[in-house]
Each structure stands twice: as C-alpha cells, then as structure tokens.
Amino acid sequence: IGEIRRFLRDDSPVKVSRSYKETAQRIHRCQHELTGKLGREPTIQEVANALEIEPEAVVEALEAVQSPTSIHETFYQ
Amino acid sequence: MRNVNQVKMQFASLPENVALARVVVATMMSNLEFTLTNLDDVKVAVSEAVSNAIMHGYHNKTDGLIDFAVTLDGEGLEIIVADQGQGIQDIAKAMEPSYSTSPDRMGLGFVFMQSFMDQIDVKSEVGQGTVVRLYKYVPQLQRAVQ
Amino acid sequence: MRNVNQVKMQFASLPENVALARVVVATMMSNLEFTLTNLDDVKVAVSEAVSNAIMHGYHNKTDGLIDFAVTLDGEGLEIIVADQGQGIQDIAKAMEPSYSTSPDRMGLGFVFMQSFMDQIDVKSEVGQGTVVRLYKYVPQLQRAVQ
Numbered sequence A: 001i002g003e004i005r006r007f008l009r010d011d012s013p014v015k016v017s018r019s020y021k022e023t024a025q026r027i028h029r030c031q032h033e034l035t036g037k038l039g040r041e042p043t044i045q046e047v048a049n050a051l052e053i054e055p056e057a058v059v060e061a062l063e064a065v066q067s068p069t070s071i072h073e074t075f076y077q
Numbered sequence B, C: 001m002r003n004v005n006q007v008k009m010q011f012a013s014l015p016e017n018v019a020l021a022r023v024v025v026a027t028m029m030s031n032l033e034f035t036l037t038n039l040d041d042v043k044v045a046v047s048e049a050v051s052n053a054i055m056h057g058y059h060n061k062t063d064g065l066i067d068f069a070v071t072l073d074g075e076g077l078e079i080i081v082a083d084q085g086q087g088i089q090d091i092a093k094a095m096e097p098s099y100s101t102s103p104d105r106m107g108l109g110f111v112f113m114q115s116f117m118d119q120i121d122v123k124s125e126v127g128q129g130t131v132v133r134l135y136k137y138v139p140q141l142q143r144a145v146q
C-alpha cells in the first residue's frame, strides 16, 4: 500500500496548488519549445509525451491554475 | 488513438460546476489531436455556455439541473449544454455583441462561443429552457517532414 | 466554501474514461478540504472501480455503459460506479486479497478500494451487473497554530 502512495509528498492542501503550478509552467515552456521544433503548435498529447506525464495531468494542472468561472471575470473583474 | 466517445452528465446549477464541465471537456480533448490553444478556446466557450445556464437560465438558483453531453465523433467534438430554466425570448438579439439582460454583464458570452467554436446552434423556449450546441473540428495538423 | 453537490455521469466502457472519472472526482474534491494524499487515494480507488467495470463487467467490450455518480454531502464524498455487465458470483470471495478471475491480474483492486476509502459497499447480480459504492470523509484538519 505504501508504495502506491509514491506521489505522497506532504499532507498540506497548499502543496497541491504548488505542484500544479510547477507543472503548468513546465507545460507552457514545453509548448513553446515544441512549437519551435515542429513549426506548428504541438498537440496536448505531444506536450504530455515530451514531459512524460499523462494528458490527464496536463489538463488538471492547467485547470488548477485557472480558477475563474467565466472569461468575463478574468477580463473585466 | 481512439476518437469516438460519449459522455453525458447532469449536475446542479452551482458555480463550481462550471470548472467541472471545463475539465471533462478538456480531458476528452486530450485524447484527440487538439492543441493547447484549442483547449483554451473550447474551455472559454464551455464556461460561457454553462455560466449562462446558471446565471440566466436559473438566475443563480442552485437547484436547477444542467444536462451536459460531450461527444467525440471522429472528426471533432460536440458539446451540448441544456437547462430547463427561463428560456430566451429573442435568440438573434441575445446573440448580438454587447446585448445582455443583466446590467452588470458584458453581453459577450455568445460572441466568444461563436469565435472560439466552429459551429453554434441555440434552441430556446421561454419558460421551457435553452439548449446550446457547440462544435469544434480537430485541426488538420501539418506534419513537419523530419 | 460549498460542500454539497451532486454530479451524475454516464459514459462508455472505454479505457480512457478511467482518467475522466478520476479527473471529475479530483475536481469535486478540490472544493473540500481534502489533502493531496486523500486525492491520490481516492483516485486509485476510482481507477480500480471503473477499471473493474470495464474489464470484468464488460470484458473490455467498449459498448457497455457505466453510470458514475459523485456526491458531496457536507461530510464527505460518495462515489457510485455501476455497470450492467457480467456481475459477481461470490462478492466476499472477489474481495479477498489476491483473488482474481483473470490470470494476469493481481486481485488487489478491492483491497485498494478498502484501504483507501472509509466505506465500501458492493452489490452485484450475475447477468445483471455490479454497483460499487465508495465513501471518504473529509478529514478533520488540525489547524496549525501560526
């Protein structure tokens, strides 16, 4: 059971957002690099493959760092 | 890679379920050859459609039900957002830029949905509710020659 | 912070929908005071339950339907995974560690569900299908004195 918790780092909920934030930064850096390399925008899967994470993790990280419910709130709050 | 799938959901008209709808669509998009830009675009459109159902359909009452269906049909992504709320009197007018029935809103939701998606179709009946159908094609990527 | 919500989903028995179920639960958990460990634990349990429905309930056929419901009731999180597949002959035996009807499987799915969740309840009828109910309480966080 212990080894299943291999992602266990800390019990603090604050950590959740920090690790998501790091992943999101890596995603954006990778997207930039791959765009240069491929001459087009990479797909979500290409980014996930390059970072060796699941596409699901890409999605989760990006969502976690983007909390507003509507773009109106983002732009005109 | 699989590109056919369908997910149907029903959830309450709570503001936090906007994020839920976004995440479901985003996860399903990650199985197709969509880019991160496509992802952002579709997430904005979904947020606007679901926010509209909550805000305008149900006037922010939290006990309304929203039906949400996402279908991957092999060519793209179809999203259907349906509420059984107040309905829209004049759909053409509602879709005009800057038109809003709420004084504090910008009236740009439908504009965003139209610009970020390839198709939008709105059906509504006053007192019955509103169904918004959005569609986005998977982009034809130019494969760089190695 | 809101802590009452319910989401019902129905999706096909496709392997990629395991991730979808996980993401939905994780998003809903993020509205409550669960820890990262709780999140990982529940994700494992959900993966096991949904994988079982796909693999054992529907024998990896992709046209089965899985009903998935997540409820936040104020005290915790209830997850229900239901298939209309093959069903389980002897539930007590199926839940034993290392018991599996697939030679290549570990037989630890139910063990993980039991260890990582606070409650598990399995109902099944051969030829009718299986319903797995999982429950996790929100931990009583000890607030550190600053």
Ligand SMILES: Nc1ncnc2c1ncn2[C@@H]1O[C@H](COP(=O)(O)OP(=O)(O)O)[C@@H](O)[C@H]1O
Residues within 6 Å of the ligand: B048, B052, B053, B054, B056, B057, B058, B083, B085, B086, B087, B088, B094, B095, B099, B100, B101, B102, B105, B106, B107, B108, B109, B110, B111, B130
């Ligand atoms: N689901 C809905 N139910 C009822 N009315 C709606 C719905 N969606 C949109 N509307 C109407 O259409 C108008 C325009 O919507 P939108 O372009 O999103 O702008 P906004 O939300 O800023 O008002 C809304 O002000 C509202 O009157």
Ligand SMILES: Nc1ncnc2c1ncn2[C@@H]1O[C@H](COP(=O)(O)OP(=O)(O)O)[C@@H](O)[C@H]1O
Residues within 6 Å of the ligand: C048, C052, C053, C054, C056, C057, C058, C083, C085, C086, C087, C088, C094, C095, C099, C100, C101, C102, C105, C106, C107, C108, C109, C110, C111, C130
């Ligand atoms: N949804 C289901 N439908 C039919 N049989 C199931 C289902 N879930 C579990 N089972 C049965 O219970 C057994 C034990 O399940 P589990 O502990 O997850 O181990 P494993 O999946 O590795 O076999 C399975 O081998 C299968 O026979």
Ligand SMILES: [Mg+2]
Residues within 6 Å of the ligand: B048, B051, B052, B108, B109, B110
């Ligand atoms: Mg709007």
Ligand SMILES: [Mg+2]
Residues within 6 Å of the ligand: C048, C051, C052, C108, C109, C110
């Ligand atoms: Mg199993």
